[in-house]
Amino acid sequence: MSDTALLPQGTAPIKKQYLLANTPAPIPDDDAAEGSTSHFIGKAGDANNVDDARNESSGPRRKKWSKEERKNKRGANKGRRFQKVRDELELCWKVAVGKPCEFGSECRNTHDIKAYLAAKPKDIRFPASDTLSSSPPFVNNSGQDDPMSGDDPASIDWSVKCPVYETIGECKHGLKCRFLGGHARKENGEIILTADDTKKATTAIAETEVNFVGPDTLKLIRSKKFPHPKADAYLKELEAQNENGKGKDSQTTTTELVVIAEPEPDAADHQISAQTTVTPAEKTEELSQVDTPDVPTRFTEKKRLDWKGKTYLAPLTTVGNLPFRRLCVDYGADITCGEMGLANSFLQGSKEEWSLVRRHPSERIFGVQLAGNKPSLLVPAAETIGTICEGNLDFVDINCGCPIDLVYKQGSGSALLDAANKLGKIIVGMNRALGDVPVTVKLRTGVKEGRNTAHKLMPRLGPEWGAAALTLHGRTRQQRYTKLADWDYIQQCVQAAREREAEEDLPPVPIFGGGDVYSSQDYWEKLDSSGVDGIMIGRGALIKPWIFTEIKEHREWDISSRERLDLLRKYAEYGLNHFGSDTPGVNTTRRYLCEAMSFQYRYVPIGLLEVLPGRLNDRPPPFQGRDELETLLASPDSRDWVKVSELFLGPAPESWTFTPKHKSNAYGAEESQG
Incomplete structure (x- = not known):
């Protein structure tokens, strides 16, 4: 019997000669890793101003947090600040x-x-x-x-x-x-x-990167002078129909709303004819999923997405920046999507938010992901993005899966799963505003554990509202990462969507699944059993970006430590090209290189395992690698990540600090706060 057989279930089966102790390492906190992002801003523009951001929002919020609640919500992730390190003497x-x-x-x-x-x-x-x-x-x-x-x-x-x-x-x-x-x-x-x-x-x-948004354009957006006529016309129609369908003194809770939109003179020639049921936020999730006699909205002139057989890198908070996407493209990723951006921040002209639309020419199929809680934000944001990125944008994805509390409490992300009719109006409006650029939707199985709803929602997204592709993460919002993804339910949802398409005699849209795929074997087995057209890779790519090579070559790659170090060197090179080679650019690159290593250290080389393939959620006991570099790259101590960064970016300045998202030792000033 191996030593790892005596360890708790879920322990990585590492060969005896590489073990250092018989106690599992701490479990990395993927909820923390998916936590608040510097792009999420409140009214005051402070990424960490949780109260401002919540109180200025609309959606499923009820009351202000008490002082004790705010204290309990406070954590390392919400307090992460990364100042720019500049030269001691600034040259013009x-x-x-x-x-x-x-x-x-x-x-x-x-x-x-x-x-x-x-x-x-x-x-x-x-x-x-x-x-x-x-x-x-x-x-x-x-x-x-x-x-x-x-x-x-x-x-x-x-x-x-x-x-x-x-x-x-x-x-x-x-x-x-x-x-x-x-x-x-x-x-x-x-x-x-x-x-x-x-x-x-x-x-x-x-x-040369594309979709660069200059200061003059940002100034127009901030001053509300950037035109979005299609969105304005659509929102006026919604407003007029709301007024016609519900009088000032009406106490009804449900209103039948028919959307009949004449095409804009400068828009595509499609007619929108849809009948949807508007349900107030107070209604239960079951009511929000009730089928209504909707008339299908068909966007015949939209580009059809041919994604079958293609690999898809998930939009990833913080780490999914342009240099990391370039790296994954080098290893075989076909479809890439920018980090989740907030519709409200785009409309406010946030420089940080608009940086998320930048695209490298090597990204063959590229999309932008938007999060928001209502048509009046998402539709004009989509039109603005579509206009600025014209010719350099392949799709716009709606985030209906983000489980982050702050996003959910605003009615965005996974909260839209329980607001099907509002989501329908968002998709219809974005389709109209984007012209021939397709709209895709990323969602989870539901909001609450044990109450899956995606099988009711997915058949409506394409036939009724015109979604061009769907991605389903096999967990509810409440589950986060605490349980394995439910691929049997993903299969059920795919079948439901395909049956509706067959009934309507509509061509099938690409459907991708997601959750816990960490090897070529995982990928192809789940692809065959679930009926999806492809699988979106998230955490698997964060830990081992070469997973796309494994998938395409149908093999498990026992990558060497030197090859992994060269991967980090390439990431640093891409970072310098994107963020800059001056002092601020070097240390921004250092920060994101350390962010990447906060996931990549979790990789257990397959040459050390007794059983193949490795599994994403297995946690390894302390182990040593086959050489000193492999041991260093497996270190959970962020001080070692900084040492690796210094191989490419020189010594870290004394004023530079790094606070990892995972609960690991911090580097720099944070070290003395224990």
Whole structure:
């Protein structure tokens, strides 16, 4: 009998020679990992202002929290703040790139290049893939030192290479770049920036991110001057029909509402004809799912989504940023979706929220996910996104599955599962506002444990309201991650949706399932047994981004520690290209690299397991790897994650801190708060 056989059920079956102790490691808190996000803002614009965000919302909220309730809700996740780490002496960015500054001596930043370079931290060496090793110090930089003359600035290392310059042939951060020696030369005592025009020309299309929203556009959005005529017309129709269907003194709780919309002159030629039942929020979840004699809304001119056989990376809070999506695309992800964005924040012109729509050209099928609680937010937000991202957006996804308390209490996310008629109006309105861009829906099996409702809702989403694709996570909102996903119920929901489509003689829409898929074997077995067209991968991709390679090649990959380190190197490279190679960009990249490692450390190499494949929810007892690097990459201590980041991004500044989402040791100032 193996040592792991004596451990509690759910313990990873690690071979005896790699075990360090017979006690399971703490269970990572995936509820905390899915917790509050910096993009969730309240009225005051504070990501952590929970009271403001709740009190300004509408939806299933009842009363203010008491002081004791607020105290109980307070936690590390809600208090996570990540300040920007800047240079000790700030150089004017125009001077940094060799341009004149219109403010001259009145500029708030220095124009003294010599003083700036004297105070600037030393250049960072970004290692090449072939310098990585599974033995300490894990990066071999020997032979790269070039002598510097005595009058060279101490911050410049002429032997470094800038990963941004190496990719696109120029670096927009100029003198502020932390890899300055890679794209500068000394001429007549001055530092001259260089550019590779040939590389710039050849990489312009392949490496330039799209859907960039500039300050002028954000200003229009903030001032409510950005037009969304289709949304305005649709909302006026809803308002007029509400007034016609329910008088001022009426006490009725249910109103029959017929939506008959004439096409806009500049809109697609579809006619919307739908009859839905409007149910107040106070009604029970059973009433919200009652079938009504709705007339199907058919969007014949919409792009049809051909997703069968494609792999889908789930929209992921915080970690699902553009660099991580690029990484997953490299390993075989076909469909990617940006992090969940809040419709209200988009309409307020939040720079942070609009950064979520950025797309890299390598993302072949890309969508944006929206969360909101009513048509008056989601429909204009969808039209605004569709207009700004025209030609660079393949679908817009409605989040009907987010279980986060703050989102749910606003009536968004999984709260929409119990507001089917409101959801129907949202889908119809977004379809109209987006023109030929399809609308998809991501949902959970229901809200309360033991009370699944998705089998009633899913058959309506496509035939009645025009949803172009559906994704069902096999848990209720209440279950969060405490139980295994119910794939038998996913199969039941797929059958219900297909039967409705057959009755209406409608072409089937893609249906994806999700939950607990962690290996190629998991993927193909669940795909065959459930009848879904594909499976959305979330936590499995966070822990092992190479899962998409495993799926496509029908194998379990015993990836080496050096290959995993190279994966992190590539992530850091993508981060520098996206966030920037100056001091703030380097440390933003460091933060997200550590966020990624807060999941990837949980990977147990399959070469260490007695039974294959590994399972997502198995927790390993303390173990050592097959080499020192494999042991380091399995460390749950975030201080070790920072050490790994320093291999690529140089020493972490003293002022830099990292508070992980999981309940692990924090790095930096938080260490002394115990």
